[in-house]
Amino acid sequence: MRTIGVVGPTGAGKSVVLRMLAALGAVTIEADDLSRELLRPRAPLTERLRAEFGDEYLRHDGSLKRSELVALIFSDEDARIRLNAIMYPAMVELLALRLAALRASEPPPALVAVEAANLLEMGADRCVDAIVLVDADPVMRRRRLQERDGLSAEAAQERIDAQSAAGLDHPEADFSIHNDGEEGPLRAQVEEFFRHLVAG
Numbered sequence: 001m002r003t004i005g006v007v008g009p010t011g012a013g014k015s016v017v018l019r020m021l022a023a024l025g026a027v028t029i030e031a032d033d034l035s036r037e038l039l040r041p042r043a044p045l046t047e048r049l050r051a052e053f054g055d056e057y058l059r060h061d062g063s064l065k066r067s068e069l070v071a072l073i074f075s076d077e078d079a080r081i082r083l084n085a086i087m088y089p090a091m092v093e094l095l096a097l098r099l100a101a102l103r104a105s106e107p108p109p110a111l112v113a114v115e116a117a118n119l120l121e122m123g124a125d126r127c128v129d130a131i132v133l134v135d136a137d138p139v140m141r142r143r144r145l146q147e148r149d150g151l152s153a154e155a156a157q158e159r160i161d162a163q164s165a166a167g168l169d170h171p172e173a174d175f176s177i178h179n180d181g182e183e184g185p186l187r188a189q190v191e192e193f194f195r196h197l198v199a200g
Contacts, residue, residue: 001108002197003099003127005119007171008134011141011148011156011164013179013186017134018115020190027109029098031116031124034091039064048086053079074162088122095127110198117163120171132171132193140181 006021008014015030020030028185038045050058057065073080082132095114102112119125136144138160145156177189 001103001112002082002110003112003114003129003166005125006113006115006134007117007129007131007143007173009136009170010117010159011144012134013144014115014117014134015184016027017132017177018113019191020187021111021113021194024191024194025109026087026113026194029095029101029112029114031095031114031118031122034089034094034098038090039089045086045090049083051121052082053088056058061138077162080162086123088118091125092122092124095124099127111194122166129193130144130174131153131179132175132177133171134177134179135170136179136181 005015006018018028026104027112031102040046041064043080046058046062049064049069053069057069057072069083073083075177090149099112102108104163114128116122116123119128119131125131142160145151145159146153149156151159175193177186177193179186
């Protein structure tokens with residue numbers, strides 16, 4: 001079983017690449033899904049975030065106000081560091097458990113792709129065999145963020161700048177895929193990458 005990390009700046013199209021890999025037969029894991037599992041209403045980690053950031057980031061049912069917390073960490077570097085110190089160890093532990101279960105399955109999948117913009121920062125690079133960087137033009141990334149998240153141009157640029165300042169926009173990688181917005185060329189890159197990994 002080969003494992004890869006899919007990284008890259010926000011708006012580059014990591015999720016699109018992940019869907020294409022899944023269509024080719026890869027098992028996919030998204031960091032956002034791991035965090036959602038850990039942050040169920042009234043889960044221990046959710047309560048730690050309540051203690052750290054306050055009741056205003058939780059709803060009456062105990063669920064997390066994710067969009068509000070995301071807005072906070074993109075505008076406050078200290079808050080981002082505090083959140084990551086809580087979330088990263090738990091996410092890496094859960095990821096390691098997921099990968100161990102897949103390795104033990106019969107038969108194990110040929111390829112597992114883990115999508116996480118902050119894979120290296122969280123220390124999950126030790127869980128994968130190789131890392132692929134998905135990138136795109138900054139103007140295109142900003143436009144995608146505006147369309148996807150309903151952001152103004154200024155808010156989208158703030159997120160891009162915050163990721164860049166944190167060193168997450170161009171992490172070290174073993175492979176790279178450029179997403180210029182055209183599905184055909186992107187799919188060709190993903191298929192070539194998939195064949196290389198599975199054959200290797």
